[in-house]
Amino acid sequence: MFQLxxxxxxxxxxxxxxxxxxxxxxxxxxxxxxxxxxxxxxxSLTINPNTIQKAYKDLELEGYxxxxxxxxxxxxxxxxxxxxxxxxxxxxxxxKLVSELAYMNIPKEQLISRIEAIYSKKEGEKID
Amino acid sequence: MFQLxxxxxxxxxxxxxxxxxxxxxxxxxxxxxxxxxxxxxxxSLTINPNTIQKAYKDLELEGYxxxxxxxxxxxxxxxxxxxxxxxxxxxxxxxKLVSELAYMNIPKEQLISRIEAIYSKKEGEKID
Amino acid sequence: MFQLxxxxxxxxxxxxxxxxxxxxxxxxxxxxxxxxxxxxxxxSLTINPNTIQKAYKDLELEGYxxxxxxxxxxxxxxxxxxxxxxxxxxxxxxxKLVSELAYMNIPKEQLISRIEAIYSKKEGEKID
Amino acid sequence: MFQLxxxxxxxxxxxxxxxxxxxxxxxxxxxxxxxxxxxxxxxSLTINPNTIQKAYKDLELEGYxxxxxxxxxxxxxxxxxxxxxxxxxxxxxxxKLVSELAYMNIPKEQLISRIEAIYSKKEGEKID
DNA sequence: GTGGTCTAGACCACC
DNA sequence: GTGGTCTAGACCACT
Numbered sequence: 231m232f233q234l235x236x237x238x239x240x241x242x243x244x245x246x247x248x249x250x251x252x253x254x255x256x257x258x259x260x261x262x263x264x265x266x267x268x269x270x271x272x273x274s275l276t277i278n279p280n281t282i283q284k285a286y287k288d289l290e291l292e293g294y295x296x297x298x299x300x301x302x303x304x305x306x307x308x309x310x311x312x313x314x315x316x317x318x319x320x321x322x323x324x325x326k327l328v329s330e331l332a333y334m335n336i337p338k339e340q341l342i343s344r345i346e347a348i349y350s351k352k353e354g355e356k357i358d
Numbered sequence: 359m360f361q362l363x364x365x366x367x368x369x370x371x372x373x374x375x376x377x378x379x380x381x382x383x384x385x386x387x388x389x390x391x392x393x394x395x396x397x398x399x400x401x402s403l404t405i406n407p408n409t410i411q412k413a414y415k416d417l418e419l420e421g422y423x424x425x426x427x428x429x430x431x432x433x434x435x436x437x438x439x440x441x442x443x444x445x446x447x448x449x450x451x452x453x454k455l456v457s458e459l460a461y462m463n464i465p466k467e468q469l470i471s472r473i474e475a476i477y478s479k480k481e482g483e484k485i486d
Numbered sequence: 487m488f489q490l491x492x493x494x495x496x497x498x499x500x501x502x503x504x505x506x507x508x509x510x511x512x513x514x515x516x517x518x519x520x521x522x523x524x525x526x527x528x529x530s531l532t533i534n535p536n537t538i539q540k541a542y543k544d545l546e547l548e549g550y551x552x553x554x555x556x557x558x559x560x561x562x563x564x565x566x567x568x569x570x571x572x573x574x575x576x577x578x579x580x581x582k583l584v585s586e587l588a589y590m591n592i593p594k595e596q597l598i599s600r601i602e603a604i605y606s607k608k609e610g611e612k613i614d
Numbered sequence: 615m616f617q618l619x620x621x622x623x624x625x626x627x628x629x630x631x632x633x634x635x636x637x638x639x640x641x642x643x644x645x646x647x648x649x650x651x652x653x654x655x656x657x658s659l660t661i662n663p664n665t666i667q668k669a670y671k672d673l674e675l676e677g678y679x680x681x682x683x684x685x686x687x688x689x690x691x692x693x694x695x696x697x698x699x700x701x702x703x704x705x706x707x708x709x710k711l712v713s714e715l716a717y718m719n720i721p722k723e724q725l726i727s728r729i730e731a732i733y734s735k736k737e738g739e740k741i742d
Numbered sequence: 743g744t745g746g747t748c749t750a751g752a753c754c755a756c757c
Numbered sequence: 758g759t760g761g762t763c764t765a766g767a768c769c770a771c772t
Binding site: 744 | 758761762763765767772
């Protein structure tokens, strides 16, 4: 499914969270699709199940997946009501990054075209 | 100059770096202006000088300030050649954030207008 | 009759107990009325009959329903002698919750008016 | 500080959370007071530090304590803005309990006098 | 010394 | 078989 980077200084569970989030966001994992069980994932990454457990629990708290005991874990279907706080955080992060890029004299057109590209790719998927 | 947030779980030196960077980016600290000495800053924040030292060293490596022994540290004047790696990192971060916002159905117009606002504010300062 | 919430991390039988209790307490299920059989309930919720069985057995032990073999389960008519232990437990729980609300500076008038409302609603039902 | 009940079927960390919360709510632990370190608590209860860690982390997420790396954990000073969600949850729980008590014919006067007692005790402490 | 991360291996409740 | 809890013991970054 993906690989870990042991040179990365962040905790393993952070990497796992990031990779899974990316799969969900990019649409590789569809809403309500089952994600690998804690043990399956632990085996395929050859790390301890507790580390996966922690990553999954965090993702559940953040609203990306949900767990059903004795059934497995699944991708949360997107819901506009959820994660308003998260949206605010993302906006603040974007502001900081954009300020830094502006300071470096990156032309804003470059940024905007990048955004257009990401959004139009997403539109393309919807049509599928 | 600024305050530390002890509830933030990041290392203190990360916070210091972030705050100083923000001051530089926003133009509060001008190019070649002297930043407070390690001791001054340590005293005003009542933390260990080693922590400030580490923050300054990182900022120097990232190209935001330069140190002159026995004189102090100063804001690096902007230079196109500096920090091409940093730019790439920022772009990757932006991509990740934008993907997540797209996943959350934030309209791209909202993002773009936000960017316009930040850039036009910066233009305004230049004229000063 | 009711729906299960698979996102709830409590065991399913706990949810079933809670919902049935609510139906009894609110008067939707009257004293000596028959509650759905284990099989009926299992079918309508599409879960394993063992899970329903466990919920019913617990409710019987707690004094909310009684079972007659080959006939089904029925709502226990209210009886002052029953459940003195349960009352004590509820009082302890109330104490804990009220302490927490007091800590949060919720005015006691708000609590009391809430209690009045619940009791007066119950009185209204009795008259029916 | 307190003792664990190994006959209790709930996870140990839940018991620890409950006991600590009670100490905070009752005012035994004052705002900004330091709570025992993870290791101290683990030793005094003779359980594994990881279990304490989990309890403390949960309490931090719920807003009762805050942790500062290399310093310790401390009681969060009460803040009206925090935990509005928690308040709503508590209110729903109270409603359920009161309904059940009403069903058992507990006179509402008994409930109200209990609430008065808890609140007046809290007022007494404030004057101290 | 503090909070935080990780492993290896065990056991439990649930379905 | 699944998610969740717990232990014992280790190591890390930070102050």
